[in-house]
Amino acid sequence: MQAIEADSLVVRLGKRNAVNGLSLRLGHGVHGLLGPNGAGKTTLIRTLATVQSPTAGTLSLLGTPANGRLKAVRRKLGYLPQHFGYYKRFKVREFVEYLAWLKEMPSARIPGAVHTALERVGLTDRAEDRMKSLSGGMVRRVGIAQAIVNDPEVLLLDEPTVGLDPAQRLRFRELVAELGRDSCVLISTHLVEDVAAACTDVVLVNEGSLMFQGTPADLATAGTAQHVGDSPIERGYSALISANSAGGAW
Numbered sequence: 315m316q317a318i319e320a321d322s323l324v325v326r327l328g329k330r331n332a333v334n335g336l337s338l339r340l341g342h343g344v345h346g347l348l349g350p351n352g353a354g355k356t357t358l359i360r361t362l363a364t365v366q367s368p369t370a371g372t373l374s375l376l377g378t379p380a381n382g383r384l385k386a387v388r389r390k391l392g393y394l395p396q397h398f399g400y401y402k403r404f405k406v407r408e409f410v411e412y413l414a415w416l417k418e419m420p421s422a423r424i425p426g427a428v429h430t431a432l433e434r435v436g437l438t439d440r441a442e443d444r445m446k447s448l449s450g451g452m453v454r455r456v457g458i459a460q461a462i463v464n465d466p467e468v469l470l471l472d473e474p475t476v477g478l479d480p481a482q483r484l485r486f487r488e489l490v491a492e493l494g495r496d497s498c499v500l501i502s503t504h505l506v507e508d509v510a511a512a513c514t515d516v517v518l519v520n521e522g523s524l525m526f527q528g529t530p531a532d533l534a535t536a537g538t539a540q541h542v543g544d545s546p547i548e549r550g551y552s553a554l555i556s557a558n559s560a561g562g563a564w
């Protein structure tokens with residue numbers, strides 16, 4: 315059994331299939347989810363997080379079909395949405411505690427788990443500050459803290475490094491490498507270099523379909539000097555996307 319098993323997944327939004335017959339298996343490790351704007355990354359992550367229902371196909375999370383009672387499986391998930399809403403008047407600690415409570419963590423475990431999560435994202439010294447006093451990058455780090463507070467077995471992070479400064483991005487890479495040792499971490503990003511540095515595996519989607527799954531080194535081999543990009547892996551990405559797109563350059 316793999317942590318995530320999706321078969322022929324379709325998610326229809328409005329007039330189009332944002333996810334279009336996608337099959338994917340992911341186990342332990344850090345998986346980077348890449349793809350151009352509108353490829354379906356956020357919709358896929360929302361579906362894996364059980365926030366969005368699939369229109370067709372099957373999804374199983376940690377061996378449980380994701381179409382019936384979701385409570386038990388949701389307790390084992392961590393999810394950072396692309397647009398992360400929060401209550402401005404909450405203190406940082408209170409906010410992460412509140413999310414831990416929503417995840418139905420046993421109350422006795424919450425204070426310790428919140429402390430550890432804030433420590434892991436380097437925000438211990440801001441724990442008693444109000445959310446509204448944080449910078450954008452710090453808010454993103456609180457988002458990561460709430461996603462990991464329950465020690466999830468499946469961690470889904472939608473553009474977690476947006477707004478992080480270089481030192482925090484390095485720290486983030488170390489953190490996900492640690493987490494990926496015994497859980498399944500899926501990270502959507504536009505930063506190909508984050509994938510090269512932090513991920514054991516790359517999942518490339520385009521137009522709602524799976525285009526490629528393999529190691530960052532495998533992705534790099536797809537590129538040539540003619541392809542756009544500053545690094546071998548960026549050129550590999552460009553090669554696969556340009557080979558599979560209808561066009562639409564601007």
Ligand SMILES: Nc1ncnc2c1ncn2[C@@H]1O[C@H](COP(=O)(O)OP(=O)(O)OP(=O)(O)O)[C@@H](O)[C@H]1O
Nearest residue numbers: 327328329332349350351352353354355356357358
């Ligand atoms: N609520 C919605 N209603 C209708 N169409 C939608 C909705 N949300 C997304 N879409 C469409 O679904 C497709 C996939 O969008 P999605 O946000 O999943 O892509 P993405 O890969 O995350 O893009 P980005 O990199 O720009 O964040 C796009 O064509 C988008 O326009």
